[in-house]
Amino acid sequence: MNLADSEEMFAQLAARGFCATENLEEADAVLINTCTVRDHAEHRAVSFLGRLGSWKKEKPNRRIIFTGCAAQRLGKQLKKQFPFLDILSGAKEIEQFGDTLDQSGFFPSQGPQGEPLQPGLTGYVTIMRGCNFACTYCIVPTVRGPIKCLSHEHILEEVRHKAANGAKEIMLLGQTVNAYTDGAVSFADLLNKTSEIPGVQRVRFTSPHPIYFTPAFLNAIKDNPKIARHVHLPSQSGSSKVLAEMKRGYTREILLEKIQALKEVGFQISTDLIVGFPTETEEDFAQTLSLVDAAGFSTAYCYKYSPRPGTPAAQMKLLNQNILEQRLDILLNKVRGLAQAAYQAQVGTVQEVLMESQTKGRSSGSFWVKTRKTYSVGSVVRVEIEKADETLLFARD
Numbered sequence: 001m002n003l004a005d006s007e008e009m010f011a012q013l014a015a016r017g018f019c020a021t022e023n024l025e026e027a028d029a030v031l032i033n034t035c036t037v038r039d040h041a042e043h044r045a046v047s048f049l050g051r052l053g054s055w056k057k058e059k060p061n062r063r064i065i066f067t068g069c070a071a072q073r074l075g076k077q078l079k080k081q082f083p084f085l086d087i088l089s090g091a092k093e094i095e096q097f098g099d100t101l102d103q104s105g106f107f108p109s110q111g112p113q114g115e116p117l118q119p120g121l122t123g124y125v126t127i128m129r130g131c132n133f134a135c136t137y138c139i140v141p142t143v144r145g146p147i148k149c150l151s152h153e154h155i156l157e158e159v160r161h162k163a164a165n166g167a168k169e170i171m172l173l174g175q176t177v178n179a180y181t182d183g184a185v186s187f188a189d190l191l192n193k194t195s196e197i198p199g200v201q202r203v204r205f206t207s208p209h210p211i212y213f214t215p216a217f218l219n220a221i222k223d224n225p226k227i228a229r230h231v232h233l234p235s236q237s238g239s240s241k242v243l244a245e246m247k248r249g250y251t252r253e254i255l256l257e258k259i260q261a262l263k264e265v266g267f268q269i270s271t272d273l274i275v276g277f278p279t280e281t282e283e284d285f286a287q288t289l290s291l292v293d294a295a296g297f298s299t300a301y302c303y304k305y306s307p308r309p310g311t312p313a314a315q316m317k318l319l320n321q322n323i324l325e326q327r328l329d330i331l332l333n334k335v336r337g338l339a340q341a342a343y344q345a346q347v348g349t350v351q352e353v354l355m356e357s358q359t360k361g362r363s364s365g366s367f368w369v370k371t372r373k374t375y376s377v378g379s380v381v382r383v384e385i386e387k388a389d390e391t392l393l394f395a396r397d
């Protein structure tokens with residue numbers, strides 16, 4: 001979502017004559033778009049901001065723009081701490097970013113000289129902002145507010161625009177993306193309509209919430225091959241007790257039912273898991289380990305619980321850091337072989353590959369595939385998988 005927001009803000013900068021550079025020394029401005037989901041991410045962004053103080057001192061006309069979720073959470077406190085910060089724009093204000101720039105009266109020192117951002121093969125399209133859940137560990141509802149869905153007309157117009165500019169794959173984005181509806185069009189309808197736009201070869205989406213994967217949803221998309229068969233489905237824990245304390249809105253059993261239903265229509269499933277939630281016992285942790293066995297994830301991203309100020313879980317007593325470290329090590333060992341096994345399981349299958357270079361592309365299930373022949377970038381080719389290593393499938397073509 002931050003990538004999509006960054007693109008949106010860049011478009012506003014580009015409309016005012018800015019272009020992108022990777023060279024800090026020639027930049028008139030730096031925009032730091034931030035995440036606050038974990039303490040570490042926020043800390044890195046704020047330290048980078050601090051380091052820019054000397055960069056700005058060299059040429060006081062330089063501008064520093066700090067945006068996104070950490071900007072929303074930390075607010076004016078940042079201005080006090082870093083008086084050289086010029087523009088602070090929170091995650092809820094992205095749509096007004098152009099006005100914010102205009103009010104600042106800030107324009108580039110010269111006309112565009114560098115390269116504009118190149119449109120990529122994947123077009124990121126935000127379809128909703130905010131979240132209506134209140135998971136007890138999560139800062140997102142505080143910084144992004146409740147769900148606001150964009151109209152399907154607006155979204156499809158943006159998809160048309162991206163496809164006309166060369167996007168072959170469209171990634172629909174939202175915090176609980178599959179809760180989308182604008183009252184007229186459901187999420188399944190939106191996926192199908194997106195896939196019908198000329199030029200669109202594949203449609204992906206992230207991040208979904210398990211409870212919205214209903215039989216009606218799966219039924220509505222199951223015959224559409226353009227909808228990629230990979231989903232990143234945050235599980236967070238394998239213990240129903242911990243899931244209730246996290247207020248995730250599902251039990252282990254419901255989660256496994258949803259996973260099974262997704263697999264039946266061919267989805268590969270990756271996941272996020274948190275270890276060391278404050279109430280997590282050894283037995284709860286064992287349930288998370290057994291969820292990994294039961295679910296058959298294609299890969300899993302594992303995190304130590306990180307308390308976020310202002311969330312209900314931040315009031316709870318933390319587990320000892322050694323316990324968190326030990327549990328994370330055990331879980332990481334368990335998930336280490338998942339991707340390799342998932343890649344091996346593709347050997348002998350036929351895959352549709354969207355080529356991202358002349359000899360490499362991604363399958364619908366999100367596996368990287370290397371071809372022998374060369375193909376044009378952006379084309380979709382059907383190939384048989386001959387062999388696999390830990391991170392790559394090799395085609396017999």
Ligand code: SF4
Nearest residue numbers: 131133134135138140
């Ligand atoms: S569903 Fe829960 S974890 Fe996800 S953004 Fe909403 S509150 Fe946070």
